[in-house]
Amino acid sequence: MPEFLLGMALVLLLTMSAGLVRVVIGPTPADRMMAAQLLGTSGMAVLLLLGLALEVPALLDVALIFALLAAVSVAAFTRRRAGEDQA
16 A cells, blocks of 8 residues: 555656646746646645655644645735736
């Protein structure tokens, strides 16, 4: 079972590398933000999988912190974009 979890973590790391390309060359700031969200969500999933596969419960806590930071970053981005649209 740990081999399967590690394999899935590797697949998620590959999707994160594709998302990193979009962060760098994204045509609009919204595309870049969505790619950054992909990185945050995938990173959280990788940490959860590694925590289960390696039996390290601290990784589950780190994944929860990443989830909170991702939610705050989206709220900050949308608030900033709304302020630019009004100006």
